Amino acid sequence: MSRSDPTNLQPFVDRLLARSVLTPDEIQAILALPVHPVEVRGQTDFVQVNEKTSCACFIASGMVARFGETRDGQRQITAFHIPGDMVDLNSVVRPIAVGGLTTLCNTTILEVPHTAIRALAVRYPAVAEAFWRDTMLDAAILMQWVVNVGKQRAKTRLAHIFCEMAIRLGGDRQILQEYDFPVSQERLAEAAGMTGVHVNRSLKALREEGLVTVKRYSVKIHDWQRLAQTGEFEADYLVADTGTDRRARLLAGD
Amino acid sequence: MSRSDPTNLQPFVDRLLARSVLTPDEIQAILALPVHPVEVRGQTDFVQVNEKTSCACFIASGMVARFGETRDGQRQITAFHIPGDMVDLNSVVRPIAVGGLTTLCNTTILEVPHTAIRALAVRYPAVAEAFWRDTMLDAAILMQWVVNVGKQRAKTRLAHIFCEMAIRLGGDRQILQEYDFPVSQERLAEAAGMTGVHVNRSLKALREEGLVTVKRYSVKIHDWQRLAQTGEFEADYLVADTGTDRRARLLAGD
DNA sequence: CGCCAGCTTGACCGAGATCAAATGGTGTGG
DNA sequence: CCACACCATTTGATCTCGGTCAAGCTGGCG
Structure with a gap:
């Protein structure tokens, strides 16, 4: 099919x-x-x-x-x-x-x-409208990224990224407790605005706190609540308008 | 009129x-x-x-x-x-x-x-298309903002902001060497992802290097070349498609 | 088996944060 | 026109998070 x-x-x-x-x-x-x-x-x-x-x-x-x-x-x-x-x-x-x-x-x-x-x-x-809306979600994610990189500390930045991916990979609906994530620590550093060495230490801390285990190809979340807390993660910006009743169409005729 | x-x-x-x-x-x-x-x-x-x-x-x-x-x-x-x-x-x-x-x-x-x-x-x-395009320029600026905040040091971040505003306030065409900028150092700190105290010290350094003088209500650029150099500022992302020949319209009929 | 990329750990350093105090400009009321 | 209050700016002293440098370690793969 x-x-x-x-x-x-x-x-x-x-x-x-x-x-x-x-x-x-x-x-x-x-x-x-x-x-x-x-x-x-x-x-x-x-x-x-x-x-x-x-x-x-x-x-x-x-x-x-x-x-x-x-x-x-x-x-x-x-x-x-x-x-x-x-x-x-x-x-x-x-x-x-x-x-x-x-x-x-x-x-x-x-x-x-x-x-x-x-x-x-x-x-x-x-369709043009749907495309525009889609790019606006990317922009919303980007704005959150600025806040994350600009004002948060190392563990928070990383935790936020793992939370965001858990939601997005879960189709905006379910929260994946475990997912593939083919990102090296070096790349994570480039995303979080820090160095590879410090990513390594921060991941270790997150692991020892029982929040999340990150390997080269996977993320396993042990405690979503505390991870979201640590990452100051509010899913609103990702899911706020995904409900069926919230879907939009500007054009008349629905 | x-x-x-x-x-x-x-x-x-x-x-x-x-x-x-x-x-x-x-x-x-x-x-x-x-x-x-x-x-x-x-x-x-x-x-x-x-x-x-x-x-x-x-x-x-x-x-x-x-x-x-x-x-x-x-x-x-x-x-x-x-x-x-x-x-x-x-x-x-x-x-x-x-x-x-x-x-x-x-x-x-x-x-x-x-x-x-x-x-x-x-x-x-x-018109919808023009609106979409306009929001995409904001998104491009935002992406640059992430790079600035995530990977640059204090003086570079500030210099970048002053360059960006000089271009934008100049109507994407001329580069304003002097402009009103009603932003306190505290606010500047919130933009650059640092503290007010450090903004103050960094501004002092930029001033003593003869690059730019910033007061509560105005920015005066003394050496655009070196300021852009310090801020790692490439205007491409702001002006790349503003030329008349580059303006776009998807619809037929031009 | 040996190579190589990525991960881990240690020791030290430094940019920028934090805390605290003094200075300066501006608007307001006397 | 001065005194005061209020805020932003400036400066100093100290601290710390995360960067830098460097050395092992690990595991997949030819």
């Missing part, structure tokens, strides 16, 4: 439907978007900073990080992207990439040409 | 036209949006964190900061908004405010109801 076809955009539609209302016509049109599957090995930069892109990247499987760079080449990861995410959807209206993209593990990407997405957005304003 | 009327949205149109192509009809429709002028005194929170909003806020004059909060009430400023900005345009598709809004000085705001903006976006897809 279509849902298990790895080159199918059904998961993207599911993602959109969690927050927007779309008609069967519109859904069909999205599923009919031309896609070009690409396999990318782990640790590969596939979009450079300031590169002009010509397609959006849907993540069918694997995991991707968006990052910025300082002059001396240090990286700051600004977002993790998981299967179901349409990365660079923003590039449809603003083709200059904000930051680069790199794979955290072997990843299957479905490239979708801007031209096709644009044609779709023109024909179906409600 | 309309341009000098403080309750007119012409500056908003100008802002949009710098990046998007709009027809005279569409421009007229934007200018016809109902606005409700509000005077807000400085240092006033006028949107709370997680508040559900029902209108967007155009800044006619003054200055506004968006912020997030930690549990103990510390604030992290995630964006400065200047005259001409339509703050919370994102709230049209996602009414839960991402962070609160506070005034940095006496500010004149024109409230525009979501309902009116929605009606406009439905009727004119190209």
Whole structure:
């Protein structure tokens, strides 16, 4: 069936439907978007900073990080992207990439040409609206990321990231107590705005406090309550408008 | 004339036209949006964190900061908004405010109801597109902010902020060597993710190096080259697509 | 078996935080 | 026009979290 076809955009539609209302016509049109599957090995930069892109990247499987760079080449990861995410959807209206993209593990990407997405957005304003809303959730996550990196201490920053991923990987609904997370400590450091060494020490502390165990390829949460407490994690910004009654559609006719 | 009327949205149109192509009809429709002028005194929170909003806020004059909060009430400023900005345009598709809004000085705001903006976006897809593009520029600035706060040291963070504001206040075109900036050192600290005391010392260093002089209500840049160097400031993310030839319109008919 | 990347640990350092006090500017009331 | 209050700025002294440097350790893989 279509849902298990790895080159199918059904998961993207599911993602959109969690927050927007779309008609069967519109859904069909999205599923009919031309896609070009690409396999990318782990640790590969596939979009450079300031590169002009010509397609959006849907993540069918694997995991991707968006990052910025300082002059001396240090990286700051600004977002993790998981299967179901349409990365660079923003590039449809603003083709200059904000930051680069790199794979955290072997990843299957479905490239979708801007031209096709644009044609779709023109024909179906409600789809354009759903796209806009989707990019706004990314922006909300990003704002929280600034607060996390700017004002929290090491353990809090890390705990926050593990909480955020537990929610997002759980489909915004269930909280995954255990999940795959192919991120090295060095990468975690780039995300949290600290050094690898200190990530290591902080993870050790979190482990010894019985909150969470992090290995190279997995996260196991032992005490969600206290982890969320430590990470000052409020899920509101991620889930506040995902309820069915809260889904929105500006256009008349529902 | 309309341009000098403080309750007119012409500056908003100008802002949009710098990046998007709009027809005279569409421009007229934007200018016809109902606005409700509000005077807000400085240092006033006028949107709370997680508040559900029902209108967007155009800044006619003054200055506004968006912020997030930690549990103990510390604030992290995630964006400065200047005259001409339509703050919370994102709230049209996602009414839960991402962070609160506070005034940095006496500010004149024109409230525009979501309902009116929605009606406009439905009727004119190209306007919706321009709105989306505008919010994406905010997101790009935000991403840069994460890099700045996460990976740079004190002087660099501050220098970056002064460079960014010099460009933005200069209308993305000229670089203002001197501008009003009604931001206390304490607020600057909240933006840069550091303490007021250290902001003070860092400003002193920047001043003694002959880069920039910052007072309570103004910034005076003495050496743009070296300030940009110190701030690791690349204006690309702000101006890359403002050139006339780069303005975009997805819809056919240009 | 031996290599190499990533993880772990230790010792030391330093940027920036914290605490505390003095200074300076500005608006208000006498 | 001065006195005072209030705030932001400035400066000093001290502390600490996290950075830096360096050395093992571990485990997957050719």
